[in-house]
Amino acid sequence: MKMDSTRRINFDDQISRNKLKSFFLMVIVFTVLVILGYVISFAFDPGYFFVIMIIAIIFSVGYILISYYNSDKIAIASVGAKEADKLKYREFYDLVEGLTIASGLPMPKLYIMPSRQINAFASGRDPKHAVVCVTEGALEKLDKKELEGVLAHELGHVSSYDIRYMTFVAVMVGMISIVSEIFLRSLWFRGNDRENNQGNAIFLIIGIILAVLAPIIVYFVQLAISRKREFNADASAVKFTRYPPGLIGALKKIKKETEPEKKVSKAVAPLFFSNPFKDIGSTHPDIDKRIQVLEKM
Amino acid sequence: MIEWIILGIIVLVVLVFFTYFNRFAVLGNRIDNSLSQIDVQLKRRADLIPNLIETVKGYAKHETAAIKTVTEARKALVAAENVEKKVKANEKLESALKSIFAIAENYPNLKANENFLELQRELTTTEDKISYARQYYNDSILSYNTLCTTMPGLFFANLYGKKKREYLQIAAKEREPVKVKFD
Numbered sequence: 001m002k003m004d005s006t007r008r009i010n011f012d013d014q015i016s017r018n019k020l021k022s023f024f025l026m027v028i029v030f031t032v033l034v035i036l037g038y039v040i041s042f043a044f045d046p047g048y049f050f051v052i053m054i055i056a057i058i059f060s061v062g063y064i065l066i067s068y069y070n071s072d073k074i075a076i077a078s079v080g081a082k083e084a085d086k087l088k089y090r091e092f093y094d095l096v097e098g099l100t101i102a103s104g105l106p107m108p109k110l111y112i113m114p115s116r117q118i119n120a121f122a123s124g125r126d127p128k129h130a131v132v133c134v135t136e137g138a139l140e141k142l143d144k145k146e147l148e149g150v151l152a153h154e155l156g157h158v159s160s161y162d163i164r165y166m167t168f169v170a171v172m173v174g175m176i177s178i179v180s181e182i183f184l185r186s187l188w189f190r191g192n193d194r195e196n197n198q199g200n201a202i203f204l205i206i207g208i209i210l211a212v213l214a215p216i217i218v219y220f221v222q223l224a225i226s227r228k229r230e231f232n233a234d235a236s237a238v239k240f241t242r243y244p245p246g247l248i249g250a251l252k253k254i255k256k257e258t259e260p261e262k263k264v265s266k267a268v269a270p271l272f273f274s275n276p277f278k279d280i281g282s283t284h285p286d287i288d289k290r291i292q293v294l295e296k297m
Numbered sequence: 298m299i300e301w302i303i304l305g306i307i308v309l310v311v312l313v314f315f316t317y318f319n320r321f322a323v324l325g326n327r328i329d330n331s332l333s334q335i336d337v338q339l340k341r342r343a344d345l346i347p348n349l350i351e352t353v354k355g356y357a358k359h360e361t362a363a364i365k366t367v368t369e370a371r372k373a374l375v376a377a378e379n380v381e382k383k384v385k386a387n388e389k390l391e392s393a394l395k396s397i398f399a400i401a402e403n404y405p406n407l408k409a410n411e412n413f414l415e416l417q418r419e420l421t422t423t424e425d426k427i428s429y430a431r432q433y434y435n436d437s438i439l440s441y442n443t444l445c446t447t448m449p450g451l452f453f454a455n456l457y458g459k460k461k462r463e464y465l466q467i468a469a470k471e472r473e474p475v476k477v478k479f480d
Binding site: 097098101104239242 | 327338418425430
C-alpha cells in the first residue's frame with residue numbers, strides 16, 4: 001500500500017478520540033444548561049429554585065437525547081433530501097454496497113438531495129444508524145469512479161465516528177443559540193425592575209459576555225476541527241477504494257463548478273463533502289490542498 | 298487509602314487484559330467475516346451465469362465454444378471446496394466471461410437485449426464487490442498480524458496463544474490507476 005510512505009493515520013485512535021470528544025461535548029452541553037437553570041432561578045426568584053432546576057435538567061436531558069437519536073433525520077430534513085429509490089438509483093446503491101464491503105461498515109441509508117451542486121454529506125450517531133446523502137448534481141455530473149471516491153470519503157466520516165462528533169457540535173451550537181437567546185431576552189425583562197441587587201448585575205454581565213462570545217468561539221472551534229477531518233476522510237476514502245484519481249477527479253470538477261447553493265443552512269455546512277458556500281472558504285480545506293495531498297498517496 | 302489504590306490498579310490491569318482479549322476476538326472475527334463475504338459474492342456470481350447462458354444461446358447459438366468455457370468455469374466454481382479454490386475458479390470464469398462479452402459485440406440484438414445488459418451489469422458489480430471483499434480480507438489480516446507482532450499486543454498474543462494468521466492466496470489485485478494519455 002502506497003499510503004505507508006506518507007503520513008500514517010491511526011484509524012482506531014481517531015474513533016476513540018471522536019467518541020471521547022462526543023462524550024465531553026455532551027457533558028458540557030448538559031452542565032451549561034443546568035447552570036443556566038441555576039442562574040435563572042437566582043436571577044428571577046430563588047423561591048422556585050427546585051422547580052426551575054428540575055425543569056432545567058429535564059429540558060437538557062430531553063434536548064440531548066432527542067438530538068442524539070434524531071441527528072440523521074434532522075440533517076436530512078434540513079436540506080430537504082429524500083430517500084433514494086433502490087431501482088432508480090442502482091449505481092448509487094451498488095457503489096455504496098461495494099464500499100461497505102471494502103470498509104466492513106454496515107449499509108447506511110441513502111438519500112438524495114435536490115441541488116445542482118456536486119456535494120454529499122453523512123450523518124447519524126454511529127455506523128449502524130448512518131445516512132449518506134448526495135446531491136442530484138453529483139449523481140449527474142460525476143462519473144462512476146469519481147462518485148465512488150466521494151461516497152468513500154463520506155463513509156470515511158462514518159467509520160471514524162466523525163458523524164457522531166459533528167452531531168454533538170451541532171447540538172452545542174444549538175444550545176449556545178438557546179442560551180444567548182434567553183439571556184438577551186432576560187435583559188428586556190429586567191428593564192422594569194429597579195430593585196436589582198449587585199448579584200443580579202453580575203449575572204447580567206456574565207450573561208451578556210456569554211451571549212456575545214460563545215457563538216463566535218464555537219464557530220471557530222468548529223472550523224478548526226472540520227478541516228482536519230476532511231483530510232482524514234480523504235485518506236480513508238483512498239484506503240477503501242485504493243484509487244485516489246477518483247476522488248481527485250471529483251474535487252477538480254467541484255473546483256470548476258459555479259453553482260451557488262441557497263438551500264443549505266450554515267449550521268450543516270461542515271457536514272458536507274465540499275463547502276457549499278464557495279465565497280467564504282472556511283469549514284473545508286482548500287480544494288487544491290486536498291488534491292495535492294491525494295496526489296501524493 | 299493504600300487499599301483503594303491497589304484495588305484501582307488491579308481493576309485497571311484486569312481491564313487491559315480484557316480489552317486485548319476482545320481486540321483479538323474482534324479482529325479475528327473480522328477476518329472470518331470478510332472471508333465469508335467473498336464466498337457470498339462468489340455464489341451470487343455463480344447464480345447469475347445460467348441465466349446469462351440462456352440469454353446468449355437465444356441470440357448466438359453457434360458460439361458453442363465460448364458458451365462451453367463459461368459453463369465449465371462455473372461448474373468448477375460451484376464445485377470448489379474452499380474459498381481459495383473458488384477465487385481461482387472465479388478468475389477463470391472472469392476471463393471466460395470476457396470472451397462472451399466480446400462475442401456479444403458481433404450480435405447487435407443480443408447487445409441490445411435488456412436482460413443481457415442487466416446480467417452484464419450485475420456480473421460487473423459482483424466482480425467489483427469480490428475485489429473489495431478481497432481487499433478487506435487483506436486489510437483484516439494485516440491489522441490482526443500487526444496486533445500480534447507489535448508491543449504490547451505481542452505480549453498478549455503469547456499469553457492468549459494467538460498466532461499470526463497466514464494470508465490465503467487470494468490477496469487483492471492492486472487496482473492500478475488508469476493512465477490517460479493525451480497525444
